[in-house]
Every structure is written in C-alpha cells, then in structure tokens.
Amino acid sequence: MDHAATTPVDAKVLEAMIPFFNAVYGNASSIHSFGQDAKEALDSSREKCAKLINADFEEIVFTSGGTESDNLAIKGVVRKGNHIITSKIEHHAVLHTCEFLEKHGFEVTYLPVDKYGFVNPRDVEKAIKKNTVMVSIMHANNEIGTIEPIAEIGNICRDKDVLFHTDAVQSFGKIPIDVKKMNIDMLSASAHKLYGPKGVGLLYVRKGVRLTPQIHGGGHEFGLRSSTENVPGIVGFAKAVELAKKNMNRWAEHEKRLSKMLVKGVLKIPDSWLNGHPEKRLPGNTNFCFKHIEGESMVIHLSMKGVAASTGSACSSKSLKPSHVLTSIGLSSKDAHGSLRLTLGKDNTKKEVGYVLKELPSIVENLRRISPLTR
Numbered sequence: 001m002d003h004a005a006t007t008p009v010d011a012k013v014l015e016a017m018i019p020f021f022n023a024v025y026g027n028a029s030s031i032h033s034f035g036q037d038a039k040e041a042l043d044s045s046r047e048k049c050a051k052l053i054n055a056d057f058e059e060i061v062f063t064s065g066g067t068e069s070d071n072l073a074i075k076g077v078v079r080k081g082n083h084i085i086t087s088k089i090e091h092h093a094v095l096h097t098c099e100f101l102e103k104h105g106f107e108v109t110y111l112p113v114d115k116y117g118f119v120n121p122r123d124v125e126k127a128i129k130k131n132t133v134m135v136s137i138m139h140a141n142n143e144i145g146t147i148e149p150i151a152e153i154g155n156i157c158r159d160k161d162v163l164f165h166t167d168a169v170q171s172f173g174k175i176p177i178d179v180k181k182m183n184i185d186m187l188s189a190s191a192h193k194l195y196g197p198k199g200v201g202l203l204y205v206r207k208g209v210r211l212t213p214q215i216h217g218g219g220h221e222f223g224l225r226s227s228t229e230n231v232p233g234i235v236g237f238a239k240a241v242e243l244a245k246k247n248m249n250r251w252a253e254h255e256k257r258l259s260k261m262l263v264k265g266v267l268k269i270p271d272s273w274l275n276g277h278p279e280k281r282l283p284g285n286t287n288f289c290f291k292h293i294e295g296e297s298m299v300i301h302l303s304m305k306g307v308a309a310s311t312g313s314a315c316s317s318k319s320l321k322p323s324h325v326l327t328s329i330g331l332s333s334k335d336a337h338g339s340l341r342l343t344l345g346k347d348n349t350k351k352e353v354g355y356v357l358k359e360l361p362s363i364v365e366n367l368r369r370i371s372p373l374t375r
C-alpha cells in the first residue's frame with residue numbers, strides 16, 4: 001500500500017520490454033537495420049506517450065525520470081534575472097531545484113496552500129511580475145493526493161505570457177490530462193509510478209518553448225537530452241501508458257472504492273483524521289494523522305505485519321524533519337510526525353484493506369500506550 005512511492009512492473013510491460021534487451025538491442029541512432037528497429041520502437045513509444053496527454057510526437061523528450069524532467073524544465077527556461085513561482089508543497093525535485101537557483105541569484109516565490117493543500121489561482125496571478133518567466137505547480141500532490149486547479153493556473157499563465165510547468169509524476173496515467181486544453185507548456189512524468197520501469201521519465205515541452213539542455217552530448221531527444229536512449233525502458237513506459245489509458249476509469253473506480261473503505265475504517269480509531277481534501281484527491285491516495293504517536297513506528301510495525309506504508313514522502317522518509325506538505329496545510333510539527341500514508345494500486349484487494357483495518361487499531365493503541373507524547 002505504498003504505490004505513491006513506486007509500483008511493480010506490470011507483467012505485460014515486462015513482456016514488452018524483454019526483446020529490447022537482446023533481440024532488438026541496437027542503438028536507435030545507428031543507420032543499420034538493428035538501429036532502425038530500435039528507432040521504430042522508440043518512435044512508436046513516443047507517439048503513445050504523446051497521445052495520452054494530447055501532445056504531439058516531437059513534444060515528448062524522454063529522460064531518466066521525474067526528477068530529471070523537473071530539473072530540465074526549470075533550469076532549462078530560466079535566464080539571468082528571472083523570477084519563478086512555485087508552491088510550498090512541491091516535491092523536492094522541484095523545491096530543491098528552485099532553492100539551488102535562488103543560491104545562484106534567481107528569485108523564487110513559494111506560494112502557500114490552504115488546509116486541503118490547494119494553491120489559489122488568484123495567488124498565482126498576484127505573484128506574477130515583469131521578470132516572472134515560469135510558474136511550476138504540481139498536478140497532484142504525492143503525499144496528500146490533492147489535485148491542483150492546474151487548468152485555471154494554465155489559463156492565467158497563458159494570459160500573462162508566462163510559461164506553465166506542472167509536475168504530473170503522480171497523476172500521469174491516473175487521471176485525465178490534456179496539455180492543450182489545460183494550457184500546459186511543460187509537464188513531467190515518470191514510468192515507475194504507473195507500473196512501468198524505474199529510471200525512465202519524460203518531459204512534455206510545447207512546441208515553441210525555448211529550453212536549454214542540461215545534459216550535453218550527441219544531441220539526442222531533439223537536442224534537449226543527450227545520451228543513447230534507454231529503449232527497453234522507454235518501450236516499457238509506453239506499454240504502461242497504453243495499459244493506463246485503456247484501464248484508467250476502471251482502475252480509478254477500484255482504487256476509490258478501496259480508499260473509501262480504508263478511510264471509513266481507519267477513522268474509527270480515536271484521535272485520527274484524514275489529511276487533504278475528502279474528494280479532490282488521487283483515487284488511491286489516503287493520508288492520516290494519529291495523535292501522540294510517530295509515523296515511523298507505525299510504518300515499522302505495519303512492515304512487520306507485511307504491509308508497506310509510508311510517512312511523509314518515501315523519498316525523504318530518512319529525514320527527521322516533519323513533512324513540509326503537512327506543515328504547509330497547517331499541521332503542527334508534532335501532529336505532522338504522526339502521519340501515515342497508504343496509497344492503493346490496481347492490484348490491491350478488499351481483503352488486503354480488511355487486513356490493514358484489522359491490524360492497524362492495535363498497532364496504534366500499543367504505540368500510544370508506550371508513547372512519551374501521551375504523558
């Protein structure tokens with residue numbers, strides 16, 4: 001139940017990838033037939049990924065993952081003296097990139113969010129200045145699942161002639177995205193969040209956006225990201241996209257049903273609540289707080305029972321700082337430490353949810369009994 005951290009590679013995805021490790025192993029830049037076979041697979045994968053979000057073939061740049069896509073989008077557009085607008089609840093791939101740029105003389109505005117984690121589009125509008133070059137607001141938050149009003153933000157940015165980037169790593173393939181209708185100029189996605197392999201992602205770059213590459217070399221990916229393409233990974237990504245497109249509604253309904261059951265059961269535990277918005281969230285995302293205990297101990301106890309969960313973001317779960325997302329929605333750092341994220345996937349079952357609902361109350365009760373925070 002930690003699908004927001006990563007997902008297993010779907011059997012059909014693995015099957016699609018395997019020939020590209022050995023049978024069709026050519027370098028997609030080679031002109032001989034071995035290379036051209038790989039190039040064909042690369043092209044059709046690019047087309048499939050583009051179609052999912054109503055983009056065009058040449059607007060998809062394959063990368064090594066969401067983190068690289070975020071770095072390329074943000075560092076790629078800024079020029080000396082520029083101002084960037086983002087939110088306080090972005091993933092570290094965006095926040096740390098912005099902090100790095102601040103150290104190098106760029107100006108960054110970190111917008112606050114409300115108690116559900118929503119960015120107010122009016123705040124975006126008010127923050128835009130003469131030297132603002134881009135706005136980067138995530139589509140769906142990785143911790144609390146909140147779905148941001150990105151179409152409204154996209155409209156404002158287009159009106160004001162400011163580039164709009166969205167980190168859609170958690171939403172890509174899970175909820176509908178139309179880059180044209182939503183006025184998105186750049187969008188980051190990652191294969192391993194949607195039953196694809198790790199180490200492959202993409203950046204959608206609208207035609208006409210001028211981007212400076214961050215990795216220089218042989219000029220692959222339309223000159224925006226050099227390095228021999230990871231053909232097996234990209235083929236796997238495209239297969240995952242194909243499956244996500246075909247099953248989007250069915251998987252979302254399944255995850256919603258399970259999440260509802262989970263929320264209803266978990267909230268029977270005294271002194272607990274759900275973080276984020278009750279409806280406007282990713283279908284499989286739940287994020288709870290339990291008073292007087294530490295999220296880490298819940299995660300360890302659940303792990304001993306065979307359940308994968310997380311507290312805050314998995315990428316930063318080694319850090320002792322409370323989640324920046326939870327403190328940004330107004331939680332005290334003490335309460336934020338008692339958070340538990342359970343994120344459901346397409347293959348989770350009612351039985352598994354039932355198992356968590358059976359085990360969790362006694363874990364919480366036992367931890368509270370020995371917790372120094374209750375005294």
Ligand code: PLP
Pocket residue numbers: 004005064065066067068070091093138140141142167168169170190191199201315
């Ligand atoms: N952005 C968001 C919202 C994420 O959830 C993640 C991963 O957790 C990333 C970016 C980083 O993606 P990757 O692991 O592919 O680098």
